[in-house]
Amino acid sequence: MQARSDLSRRQGRKIAFVPTMGFLHEGHLSLMKAGHKRADEVIVSIFVNPTQFGPGEDLEAYPRDFDRDCRLCEKEGVNIIFAPDAKELYPNGFQTYMTLEKLPHHLCGISRPSHFRGVATVVSKLFNIVKPHIAIFGEKDFQQLQVIRRMVKDMNFDVEIVGAPIVRETDGLAMSSRNTYLSPEQRVSALSLCKSLQKAKEMTASGVTDATKIIDATIKLIRNYPETAIDYVAVCDPETLDDMKIIDKPAVMALAVKVGKTRLIDNMMLAERV
Amino acid sequence: MQARSDLSRRQGRKIAFVPTMGFLHEGHLSLMKAGHKRADEVIVSIFVNPTQFGPGEDLEAYPRDFDRDCRLCEKEGVNIIFAPDAKELYPNGFQTYMTLEKLPHHLCGISRPSHFRGVATVVSKLFNIVKPHIAIFGEKDFQQLQVIRRMVKDMNFDVEIVGAPIVRETDGLAMSSRNTYLSPEQRVSALSLCKSLQKAKEMTASGVTDATKIIDATIKLIRNYPETAIDYVAVCDPETLDDMKIIDKPAVMALAVKVGKTRLIDNMMLAERV
Numbered sequence: 001m002q003a004r005s006d007l008s009r010r011q012g013r014k015i016a017f018v019p020t021m022g023f024l025h026e027g028h029l030s031l032m033k034a035g036h037k038r039a040d041e042v043i044v045s046i047f048v049n050p051t052q053f054g055p056g057e058d059l060e061a062y063p064r065d066f067d068r069d070c071r072l073c074e075k076e077g078v079n080i081i082f083a084p085d086a087k088e089l090y091p092n093g094f095q096t097y098m099t100l101e102k103l104p105h106h107l108c109g110i111s112r113p114s115h116f117r118g119v120a121t122v123v124s125k126l127f128n129i130v131k132p133h134i135a136i137f138g139e140k141d142f143q144q145l146q147v148i149r150r151m152v153k154d155m156n157f158d159v160e161i162v163g164a165p166i167v168r169e170t171d172g173l174a175m176s177s178r179n180t181y182l183s184p185e186q187r188v189s190a191l192s193l194c195k196s197l198q199k200a201k202e203m204t205a206s207g208v209t210d211a212t213k214i215i216d217a218t219i220k221l222i223r224n225y226p227e228t229a230i231d232y233v234a235v236c237d238p239e240t241l242d243d244m245k246i247i248d249k250p251a252v253m254a255l256a257v258k259v260g261k262t263r264l265i266d267n268m269m270l271a272e273r274v
Numbered sequence: 275m276q277a278r279s280d281l282s283r284r285q286g287r288k289i290a291f292v293p294t295m296g297f298l299h300e301g302h303l304s305l306m307k308a309g310h311k312r313a314d315e316v317i318v319s320i321f322v323n324p325t326q327f328g329p330g331e332d333l334e335a336y337p338r339d340f341d342r343d344c345r346l347c348e349k350e351g352v353n354i355i356f357a358p359d360a361k362e363l364y365p366n367g368f369q370t371y372m373t374l375e376k377l378p379h380h381l382c383g384i385s386r387p388s389h390f391r392g393v394a395t396v397v398s399k400l401f402n403i404v405k406p407h408i409a410i411f412g413e414k415d416f417q418q419l420q421v422i423r424r425m426v427k428d429m430n431f432d433v434e435i436v437g438a439p440i441v442r443e444t445d446g447l448a449m450s451s452r453n454t455y456l457s458p459e460q461r462v463s464a465l466s467l468c469k470s471l472q473k474a475k476e477m478t479a480s481g482v483t484d485a486t487k488i489i490d491a492t493i494k495l496i497r498n499y500p501e502t503a504i505d506y507v508a509v510c511d512p513e514t515l516d517d518m519k520i521i522d523k524p525a526v527m528a529l530a531v532k533v534g535k536t537r538l539i540d541n542m543m544l545a546e547r548v
Contacts, residue, residue, distance in 0.1 A: 096428035154370035
């Protein structure tokens, strides 16, 4: 892979990279399309990265369909699929991790304490292997995107990071490989995430600036749906992820909710410029 | 720097990189010579990296002479000197570190617990900035070399790591920028490091395989010199740095000794193949 990317670079070809865990959906395909717009070739990695799953999480259960993924990539004109083996990426004696000191102590990082260490580590490794000029990440994993932006800046990676908007089902549910876990009843409850975000955005637009008030309304709305258990609902600074009490500058609402056993996340900008 | 290295790479020129903290001596110059042998251009960084110094260590006192360093680099035909500012490498909000889980818990890492995190972090940053094909490190900093080898493997850096032999003064003292701290009397005591290593090597050659016996003789020899205070004397596996009781495979003796206030390190292979 490194030799192939060296060759592309020597030929002056711009490389866009879309890292994925496979089981591709429209959200992933939108990242590939964004890649084609900005570069000469698009490389997609498919790798269910063990170091970003905690004990008791869904590493084994995570949905996989490599053949279908390949067909979808081909249809999108992806130039290379990079699908390494876990033993190859994490050889015997592996002991090096990319760690961030602040951003992982917010939002998802609280209930998933080693998750972002695993994400930052595998993304660093993939950057060193794929050698892209730009890399495209979905904004659904909002904290992940901020972690990667910070890591790229701090570690001087010569990679431009592009965030792509969340792709939603027609009823508003954010696309996710994990949606496949949902029963028809749970699929209805899963709408509580986007509906409550939409309501929070409307409250902000109508002049409410007290974050606690907005969070309370969000929690109430989600709890009205069966089988939901809130992990967190937060209104925070989009860059530092610090909690905001008053919405007087750009703010994002981020939330994580378990619907049955399936943990779903979603987020929305409440105020871009206030 | 990144644009310059991209250009060299597109032109098919091989880049050798020698990271230094400046105040260059013959040891550093030997790394530059090794670079010229293996590559088309040699890039030297001069940066006294704050994150590898602990509280109470000699960050401020560390010797600096940029003009002299530049003259020495020019004489060695160095193509580029990269000398960044600390504020540029560690901007506001910096929070990302490269951490290793095992190797830093040996040898120097015991009395300098954040040292190798700082080393691994700055070397990663410099690799991303300088984009070398090969990087050359002195074997005097033996643990540092092993940390970097492991990090490069674990993080898939496409950089070949070359270790270059220790350069010694005619009387045996390993070259170090910190030797400049020594008074004439301390300069004599500093010889206890190489003399005890030489003695340990002779003991091994004569058939002694009990590491404790060799370590005891080393300690005794060093203590005979005034103003010496041993930090550690270890016989260990050169790759894992695990202590060895019996020398029945390749072994390195590594030691750190304070002479007055100056902390010196040195090492020697006791047995390459037994």
